[in-house]
Amino acid sequence: MRIFSPLLLCLAIGSAHATDHNELDATLLAPYRGAAGSEARTFTIVLERPELETPQTVAWRFDLAGADGRVLNTWRGAQLLSGPPVTIEIAWDGRLNQAAASAGTYRAILTADDIEQSWEIAVGPLTAPAPAPLSLAPSPWQIVLGNLHSQTGHSDGGGDLASCHGAQSPQSSLLGPAQAFEYADRHGLDFLVASEHNHMYDGSTGTNANAEPRSARGLYQAGLAAAADYNRAHPGFLGIYATEWGVIDNGGHLNIFNAPGLPGWEKNGAGDLLADIDTPKNDYAALYATMRQRGWIGQFNHPANSGQFIVDGKALGYTPDGDAAMVLCEVVNTNAFSTSELEAEARRSIYEGACNQALEAGYHVAFSTDQDNHCANWGMSYTNRTGVLLRAGQPFTENAFFDALRARRVFATMDKTSTLLFTANGRIMGERFVNRGPLQLLAHYSAGAGKSAATVAVFEGVPGRNGTVTALSDSFDTTITPSVGEHFYYARVTQTDGNILWSAPVWVSQQAERR
Helix, strand or coil, X not given: CEECCCCCCCCCCCCCCCCCCCCCEEEEECCCCCCCCCCCEEEEEEEECCCCCCCEEEEEEEEEEECCCCEEEEEEEEEEECCCCEXXXXXXXXXXXXXXXXXXXXXXXXXXCCEEEEEEEEECCCCCCCCCCCCCCCCCEEEEEEECCECCCCCCCCECCCCCCCCCCCCCCCCCHHHHHHHHHHCCCCEEEEEEEHHXXXXXXXCCCCCCHHHHHHHHHHHHHHHHHHHHHCCCCEEEEEEEECCCCCCCCEEECCCXXXXXXXXXXXXXXXXXXXXXXXXXXXXXXXHHHHCCCEEECCCCCCCCCCECCECCCCCHHHHHHEEEEEEEEECCCCCCCCCCCCCEEECHHHHHHHHHHCCCCEEEEECCECECCCCCCCCCEEEEEEECCCCCCHHHHHHHHHCCCEEEECCCCCEEEEEECCEECCCEEEEECCEEEEEEEECCCCCCEEEEEEEEECCCXXXXXXXXXXXXXXXXXXXXXXXXXXXXXXXXXXXXXXXXXXXXXXXXXXX
């Protein structure tokens, strides 16, 4: 737990079962800075199709674009996949159109089939942003840092680090939520969510016709009990037992953090529901309605821009029920099958475009960053963490934690030593409020030891417009008078080491000034 003190490279989606996760993984590693004394660098693309049954050719395109999005250079290829991951290296000498690239920031963009990854890179000296206006002292907030997305032996996680290379067979690992909570606690996390796949409680990646409903429901209750028992014995740590609902194919994964019973759709051969609450497969509008009615809250996990969370034929389709229930959007995820315990995993995925799409659709979601651990290295594959703001002096309880998620008092950081808060006229990120006249937007960035900001950007969008989020400012301190109507704003800081932080948005209903 920390007290706040004032003062973009890959795609690795979920797990890899033929009945659920048999999708393309397209990974881009884009060094933020070039080699010492040079702007040259090598971009690395990793293409993988887990559980591939027949060879497949994947078309890919790699673009270097300016900060304005204009494409400056392009590489293309077609790669046959027939088993293990394939690595493609693109050497860039730091030149564009036969001349050295001018100093500034650029975008490295990978497109493979319908997958896109985009990361910022830096060339030459950058003008450091003015120091952040840190105006929250004394702080009313305490910050807890952890991982909201992982699996254990209750579904397809908990793989032994010596042999783990993918998703485990459901319930094959003896390392369950109690072991995961102990591991995360011992390694310095403040919280860990064990988010087990809801359709694997029958011990199968498909549907087990012989499964007993009592066993499936009992396993879920055992997970809730394991979390409660661990938390009672370790009051400085919070273990949360949750479910990752859905499938990837024509679906989309989302976490439900606080369901007291197992939601699902599978039935055994006798027609008995292998869950507590019937939630039809891939019917997201119905799921959101159930979540809202029951007070459940959720997170979009590794969201894609197309083909997922479909409502009325639209990806990330908006419903008022979904807006009430969904509180987070995973903006960065590390390789789900990493075995690193040294926070050194190189493969990471970014979903800022999809999260912006959700925001523009009208969803009120904050950014989170997680690890989707399937191996037994819960929270330790990289330095990324989700930060949650509790009120200073507030007991660190499950209720307090869920209240903070509902309030969207959350930020995403790829560097656990650095924090980013955001205020609008003194209102903390996550808030929704009416404003008249000028609006001061402040990004409160606190750097870890030896770290500093390379760039800062404040973004603006319009909920319900279904348009494009745009950069508004490159300053920590921005004052504007918004046009009358609905707006959202958030801040993003990129450090000199390439790690990125995202604040939660604020949502502002701008009214005309009174006369």
